[in-house]
Amino acid sequence: MVSYKDYLKExxxxxNDDMKKHIDIAPLENERELLDAELAKQNQENNELSVKxxxxxNEYRKLKYQHEREENEKEQLERAERYRQxxxxxxRKAAEKERKAEEERKRIEQSNKWAEQGLCRHCGGKMGGLFxxxxxxxxxxx
Ligand SMILES: [Zn+2]
Numbered sequence: 001m002v003s004y005k006d007y008l009k010e011x012x013x014x015x016n017d018d019m020k021k022h023i024d025i026a027p028l029e030n031e032r033e034l035l036d037a038e039l040a041k042q043n044q045e046n047n048e049l050s051v052k053x054x055x056x057x058n059e060y061r062k063l064k065y066q067h068e069r070e071e072n073e074k075e076q077l078e079r080a081e082r083y084r085q086x087x088x089x090x091x092r093k094a095a096e097k098e099r100k101a102e103e104e105r106k107r108i109e110q111s112n113k114w115a116e117q118g119l120c121r122h123c124g125g126k127m128g129g130l131f132x133x134x135x136x137x138x139x140x141x142x
Contacts, residue, residue: 110124115142120135120137120138120140120142121142122135122138122140122142123135123137123138123140124137125137125138127142
């Protein structure tokens with residue numbers, strides 16, 4: 001059986017505990033506000049960094065795109081240059097082949113002319129010898 005006096009004591013104890021809690025909580029509330037402010041500041045900084053990061057990323061993409069475009073243009077120019085050189089080389093080879101064919105044609109024409117005149121078909125020298133005809137200049141048999 002609880003007496004009235006005990007009951008009051010108990011109430012007083014509870015009230016004191018409650019008071020203590022309030023007293024203890026006050027600095028925590030204060031600290032919470034500071035932390036909230038700090039958090040808000042950090043959020044703001046994060047947002048700013050995020051914006052800056054996006055800007056840098058865009059700048060990077062722009063530079064990368066530009067670089068790739070320049071590389072492509074360079075490659076196309078190099079390809080065009082290689083093509084031009086190859087074409088030039090082919091033309092040179094064709095001209096050389098044509099020149100050699102013309103030389104050979106002239107050589108055969110000259111050789112036939114010498115043979116018709118009874119001369120050495122190799123050098124145009126006079127032929128001699130009794131049984132086998134031999135060139136007096138180059139010594140070759142006709
Ligand atoms: Zn000869």
